Amino acid sequence: MAIVILLVVIVLLMLGMLVLAWGIRARNMQIWLGSYLRRRPPSRPAKGPVHVMFCFVDHFEPAWGRVDLATQRQRVDRWCRDYRVLADAHRDADGRPPQHSFFYPEEEYLEEHLQKIAALCAEGYGEIEIHLHHDDDTAENFNATISRFNELLHARHGALSRDPVTGHLRFGFIHGNWSLDNSRADGRWCGINNELILLRELGCYADFTLPSAPSDTQTRMINAIYYATDDPLRPKSHNTGEPVRVGGSASGDLMIMQGPLGLNWRERRFGLIPRIENADVRRGCPPTPARVDAWVRTGIHVEGRPEWVFVKVHTHGTQERDMDTLLGAAAHAMHAHLENAYNDGTDYVLHYVTARETYNIIKAAEAGKSGNPHAYRDFVLPPPPHRSHLWCGEEA
Numbered sequence: 209m210a211i212v213i214l215l216v217v218i219v220l221l222m223l224g225m226l227v228l229a230w231g232i233r234a235r236n237m238q239i240w241l242g243s244y245l246r247r248r249p250p251s252r253p254a255k256g257p258v259h260v261m262f263c264f265v266d267h268f269e270p271a272w273g274r275v276d277l278a279t280q281r282q283r284v285d286r287w288c289r290d291y292r293v294l295a296d297a298h299r300d301a302d303g304r305p306p307q308h309s310f311f312y313p314e315e316e317y318l319e320e321h322l323q324k325i326a327a328l329c330a331e332g333y334g335e336i337e338i339h340l341h342h343d344d345d346t347a348e349n350f351n352a353t354i355s356r357f358n359e360l361l362h363a364r365h366g367a368l369s370r371d372p373v374t375g376h377l378r379f380g381f382i383h384g385n386w387s388l389d390n391s392r393a394d395g396r397w398c399g400i401n402n403e404l405i406l407l408r409e410l411g412c413y414a415d416f417t418l419p420s421a422p423s424d425t426q427t428r429m430i431n432a433i434y435y436a437t438d439d440p441l442r443p444k445s446h447n448t449g450e451p452v453r454v455g456g457s458a459s460g461d462l463m464i465m466q467g468p469l470g471l472n473w474r475e476r477r478f479g480l481i482p483r484i485e486n487a488d489v490r491r492g493c494p495p496t497p498a499r500v501d502a503w504v505r506t507g508i509h510v511e512g513r514p515e516w517v518f519v520k521v522h523t524h525g526t527q528e529r530d531m532d533t534l535l536g537a538a539a540h541a542m543h544a545h546l547e548n549a550y551n552d553g554t555d556y557v558l559h560y561v562t563a564r565e566t567y568n569i570i571k572a573a574e575a576g577k578s579g580n581p582h583a584y585r586d587f588v589l590p591p592p593p594h595r596s597h598l599w600c601g602e603e604a
Contacts, residue, residue, distance in 0.1 A: 235422040239426050240469065244469070244471070250507045257554060258516075259516050261559050262306075262521075263519065263521075263561050263562065265563055266523050268339070270284050297540060298540075301553065302559060305332065307335070308562075310337070310525075311339035311382040312336055314353060322365045335591075336361060339382045350403070354410045359377070366593045369564065369593075371589065372590060378411045381412045388446060389401065390403065391444035398443075401443050413589065414462070415464050419467055422486075426469075429447065431466060433508065435463055436462050436463075437450075437460035437461055446462070449464060451510075452510050453511035463570070467520035470484075472485040487519075490529075491529050495521070497549070503519045513578070565586075569584050575587075
């Protein structure tokens with residue numbers, strides 16, 4: 209009898225291991241789980257507060273779902289109306305409202321949408337950057353597409369800033385379908401193995417695509433700010449890289465700015481299986497206080513400056529099912545928790561930052577700057593000129 213029981217236990221354990229292995233593979237966790245288990249969040253500094261940089265990036269796609277123009281207008285108008293109300297109710301330690309980084313897709317360009325978003329940004333609520341969905345592309349077409357969109361955003365909408373040294377336009381980037389540098393295993397939704405090189409040459413200051421789990425485009429390196437070096441003969445060259453560190457300098461081809469990635473044990477599936485925490489904010493994964501705390505605890509930072517913590521979260525803001533979460537009570541609660549728990553001035557200081565400001569503060573840390581990061585929002589790249597644009601109202 210004892211032997212039978214032992215055999216049953218062994219069989220059950222083996223089945224459990226098989227189910228676990230299947231679950232890990234099904235969600236592509238084998239790519240990054242080892243890095244997650246080996247990583248230890250940084251310790252709190254011995255003295256002084258932790259400065260929390262909170263950056264919200266948005267794959268902002270008015271035409272998502274191939275909707276008609278009237279629906280697109282409704283989406284953009286709601287953001288222009290409701291985001292003001294949301295942001296005006298909140299302030300960081302510097303007196304600034306929450307900042308929203310609108311990564312706008314080139315293939316969905318429509319002048320009237322960008323005019324409205326540019327005007328919202330001109331009033332101090334955020335900035336515009338570049339998003340792109342493409343497939344089976346070539347280097348020549350990619351260069352032409354991004355160059356044209358750069359100039360269009362800057363000339364017509366006052367977006368993007370010029371490098372004060374080179375005079376070139378600079379931009380942050382999010383890749384559509386997570387497929388930066390041809391990183392999907394099936395080769396879809398990109399097609400270019402030297403995309404990091406091309407982005408650098410075009411003026412991209414940093415990529416903000418990651419994390420992308422559970423997609424197979426997720427990198428092995430997680431919860432990091434690093435420089436990736438492109439291998440033009442291979443895809444997914446940003447799988448690993450060189451961490452940005454105090455006293456270091458730019459290397460490789462492109463800075464990769466990641467958001468938090470880990471396991472959420474508080475909200476388990478079936479009460480047993482932890483969910484993937486990938487910093488995505490939407491109705492199905494609202495920004496609860498527990499998630500906010502987990503983002504901050506992850507402690508993404510420039511090596512040697514652990515007291516400056518970067519929290520980058522993302523969303524797809526124009527999808528109707530998620531707008532109430534992003535513009536309503538859940539977002540108010542998220543910002544209230546940030547301001548109550550991480551802005552006491554003694555243990556924590558909160559800073560709402562755009563993608564460009566995030567990059568500038570990272571570069572300031574790299575250059576050895578310390579103290580209050582608010583002083584370095586424009587450290588390398590100045591603000592874009594879109595504050596000269598005037599209106600953001602309902603469509604007439």
